[in-house]
Amino acid sequence: MFGAVRRFGVSQALRASAPRSLSSGLAPQLLKWQAPSTWSPALARPFQTSFPALSAASAEAAEAPAASEQELITEFADLQKKGFVDASIVQNITSTARMGLTTMTDVQSQTLHQMLRGDDVLAQAKTGTGKTLAFLVPTMQNILSDPTLNTKQDHGRRGQASAADIRALIISPTRELAEQIAVEAMKVAAGTGLKVQTAVGGTQKKAGLQRIQRMGCHLLVGTPGRIKDIFSDPYSGVSAPRLNTLILDEADRLLDQGFAPEVQAIQELLPDPFKVDRQTVMFSATVPKEVMQMVKRTMKPDFKFVKTVRDDEVPTHFSVPQKTVFLRGYENALPSILELAKNYQARQQADPNLRPFKAIVYFNSTSEVNLAAEAFNNLKSEPGNSRSFSPLGRMKLLEIHARLSQGQRTNSASTFRKTPEAILFSSDVTARGMDFPDVTHVLQVGVPRDRETYIHRLGRTARANKTGEGWVFLHDGENDYYSERLGDLPLHEDSQSLPTAMADMSKGTENLSPATALTISQMKSAMEEVSPITRENTYRSQLGTLLQSFSSKRHAIRILNNLAIHGYGLPEPPAVSANIARNLGIAKIPELTIGQSQHRHVSFGQGSQSSDRVFGRRGSDRGSDRGDRGDRGFPRRSFDRDNQERGGRGRGRSSGSGERSTGFGERSSGFGGRPRF
Numbered sequence: 002m003f004g005a006v007r008r009f010g011v012s013q014a015l016r017a018s019a020p021r022s023l024s025s026g027l028a029p030q031l032l033k034w035q036a037p038s039t040w041s042p043a044l045a046r047p048f049q050t051s052f053p054a055l056s057a058a059s060a061e062a063a064e065a066p067a068a069s070e071q072e073l074i075t076e077f078a079d080l081q082k083k084g085f086v087d088a089s090i091v092q093n094i095t096s097t098a099r100m101g102l103t104t105m106t107d108v109q110s111q112t113l114h115q116m117l118r119g120d121d122v123l124a125q126a127k128t129g130t131g132k133t134l135a136f137l138v139p140t141m142q143n144i145l146s147d148p149t150l151n152t153k154q155d156h157g158r159r160g161q162a163s164a165a166d167i168r169a170l171i172i173s174p175t176r177e178l179a180e181q182i183a184v185e186a187m188k189v190a191a192g193t194g195l196k197v198q199t200a201v202g203g204t205q206k207k208a209g210l211q212r213i214q215r216m217g218c219h220l221l222v223g224t225p226g227r228i229k230d231i232f233s234d235p236y237s238g239v240s241a242p243r244l245n246t247l248i249l250d251e252a253d254r255l256l257d258q259g260f261a262p263e264v265q266a267i268q269e270l271l272p273d274p275f276k277v278d279r280q281t282v283m284f285s286a287t288v289p290k291e292v293m294q295m296v297k298r299t300m301k302p303d304f305k306f307v308k309t310v311r312d313d314e315v316p317t318h319f320s321v322p323q324k325t326v327f328l329r330g331y332e333n334a335l336p337s338i339l340e341l342a343k344n345y346q347a348r349q350q351a352d353p354n355l356r357p358f359k360a361i362v363y364f365n366s367t368s369e370v371n372l373a374a375e376a377f378n379n380l381k382s383e384p385g386n387s388r389s390f391s392p393l394g395r396m397k398l399l400e401i402h403a404r405l406s407q408g409q410r411t412n413s414a415s416t417f418r419k420t421p422e423a424i425l426f427s428s429d430v431t432a433r434g435m436d437f438p439d440v441t442h443v444l445q446v447g448v449p450r451d452r453e454t455y456i457h458r459l460g461r462t463a464r465a466n467k468t469g470e471g472w473v474f475l476h477d478g479e480n481d482y483y484s485e486r487l488g489d490l491p492l493h494e495d496s497q498s499l500p501t502a503m504a505d506m507s508k509g510t511e512n513l514s515p516a517t518a519l520t521i522s523q524m525k526s527a528m529e530e531v532s533p534i535t536r537e538n539t540y541r542s543q544l545g546t547l548l549q550s551f552s553s554k555r556h557a558i559r560i561l562n563n564l565a566i567h568g569y570g571l572p573e574p575p576a577v578s579a580n581i582a583r584n585l586g587i588a589k590i591p592e593l594t595i596g597q598s599q600h601r602h603v604s605f606g607q608g609s610q611s612s613d614r615v616f617g618r619r620g621s622d623r624g625s626d627r628g629d630r631g632d633r634g635f636p637r638r639s640f641d642r643d644n645q646e647r648g649g650r651g652r653g654r655s656s657g658s659g660e661r662s663t664g665f666g667e668r669s670s671g672f673g674g675r676p677r678f
């Protein structure tokens with residue numbers, strides 16, 4: 002009987018049993034969580050549900066053979082054979098014409114019974130190990146088994162579903178991830194009659210609501226802002242009076258301070274768990290300690306913690322070489338990336354077994370993403386010859402970040418997904434959960450804001466048992482910050498592969514090898530084609546982020562100034578408003594130019610004598626509060642929480658969701674915003 006064991010009548014023997022070890026050799030850990038000493042019954046009251054009176058389904062459940070529930074199932078086909086999961090679902094997964102999967106991953110096997118049973122589950126497994134299917138399959142099965150949906154009669158023709166039929170809600174921190182989960186859910190649900198709908202920001206709310214009303218919905222996937230919006234709107238026509246499953250994908254992100262208020266608000270808008278029992282499920286590759294407190298407060302006290310990564314094991318994949326390149330200056334970063342791509346292409350031409358170069362390049366601010374994408378798109382194999390081809394041939398060069406419209410974001414993501422050879426310049430909008438096939442390289446410029454960000458970004462490669470490489474590009478001066486955050490990860494310094502990384506960009510190219518000289522000239526020439534306003538604004542936006550990576554602010558500004566001149570080809574470092582300088586605590590640093598600037602086209606080597614006119618005086622915080630207003634194009638507000646539901650250039654904050662707006666240092670994902678509960 003499909004899903005018969007859900008929620009009801011779970012035997013103590015079953016609860017106490019631990020699963021067998023999997024073939025992977027990893028010792029699986031199933032931790033039955035004890036109510037922590039800090040756990041307060043009053044606080045958790047809504048989640049301490051006494052189980053509802055037995056229904057017809059529960060009577061069936063009581064009869065379900067407990068022994069089979071304990072069995073660790075590792076083949077998808079066995080889910081059907083042993084009566085745990087509906088045949089259509091299993092066929093959708095196993096059929097070679099569809100998903101073509103045979104063996105379950107550790108996290109899929111080890112969460113199955115708890116999920117089917119309706120337990121609260123926290124699952125931690127490495128990136129790219131199939132967590133999405135791990136929560137989708139049992140959740141869908143539970144919906145199919147729900148007696149109140151009268152599924153058996155309706156099976157395969159559940160066209161009459163209504164907008165009030167939502168049984169499961171999946172929340173994801175990003176729009177792209179929500180869409181991706183929904184696409185996977187629809188594949189799994191094909192032919193079952195289950196209705197999957199999405200509710201994400203950046204799309205037309207009204208059209209989405211009408212779709213849900215017209216077609217009905219059993220499983221809703223969305224982003225926090227839009228979900229909250231829908232459930233708090235009495236006129237939305239969409240409600241979930243019988244919702245009994247709440248899933249937080251990328252749970253640690255959803256419980257951090259940027260999202261937690263919205264997620265909590267959503268929980269309050271859901272049916273009273275005293276009246277409608279609710280299973281809460283959380284999945285992520287990372288569960289930092291500080292998030293555990295929040296998890297404990299959100300889940301039932303006896304929730305199950307399924308962990309397929311050992312405490313003493315590094316959380317990244319062994320199969321991914323991870324390299325650190327120390328740069329002479331930040332101006333060497335883009336030429337080094339160009340060199341890496343060209344080198345790989347050359348190797349691939351010689352060795353057809355190598356997969357095409359498909360890389361994601363992460364930066365810590367959206368301005369950097371935009372600048373890098375523009376510069377790479379301007380590349381010419383013969384510097385200065387606009388008719389020459391790109392040195393990267395036909396490689397697609399894409400960008401994605403929150404300052405693009407949702408349409409542009411979706412377009413970039415889907416083009417990157419289907420293009421074999423491409424570079425995606427990205428903010429953290431794609432760092433979590435995105436399943437782009439065949440990514441060969443993940444490159445990170447600058448120290449990521451925290452260890453979790455590094456792990457999730459790196460996880461965009463080497464998914465589903467494939468291989469890949471990770472590279473981090475840093476300035477020498479960031480070493481302390483780097484060691485503090487990533488010191489325990491298996492990163493190895495590579496000082497050989499990329500000579501461009503250590504070239505002195507302030508000098509001519511005479512003493513460099515022809516290949517290095519050409520790469521640098523190509524990059525400098527491409528950068529000159531980018532508008533000076535874009536380059537200047539990128540400098541300003543980097544101030545806030547870079548200052549946090551260096552112990553000496555003055556040192557950071559010198560490094561940034563070198564980048565402005567030798568990397569961005571500006572005649573001198575752009576002026577920064579007095580207000581911003583004061584806020585950042587750098588107003589007294591002599592190397593900082595304070596004031597407003599006028600732009601005109603400039604190119605490498607023109608030097609400061611041909612500089613933009615600078616108003617205000619160097620190293621002074623004089624000037625006025627108007628300073629930042631006068632900086633044309635200055636990113637006035639942070640587009641942090643980059644990976645969230647906002648879209649559209651320059652739109653203001655649309656909800657009180659904890660979005661951090663600092664007005665400077667638009668680090669792409671809320672730098673420093675670790676959750677504190």
Ligand SMILES: Nc1ncnc2c1ncn2[C@@H]1O[C@H](COP(=O)(O)OP(=O)(O)OP(=O)(O)O)[C@@H](O)[C@H]1O
Pocket residue numbers: 102103104105106109126127128129130131132133134285286433434435436460461464465
């Ligand atoms: N049992 C399986 N066997 C082989 N491939 C699988 C299996 N389950 C899922 N996959 C594939 O593995 C890829 C990664 O899956 P998924 O996106 O669910 O990973 P994840 O663990 O959620 O990763 P992340 O932590 O990055 O969110 C997908 O392409 C998916 O189709």
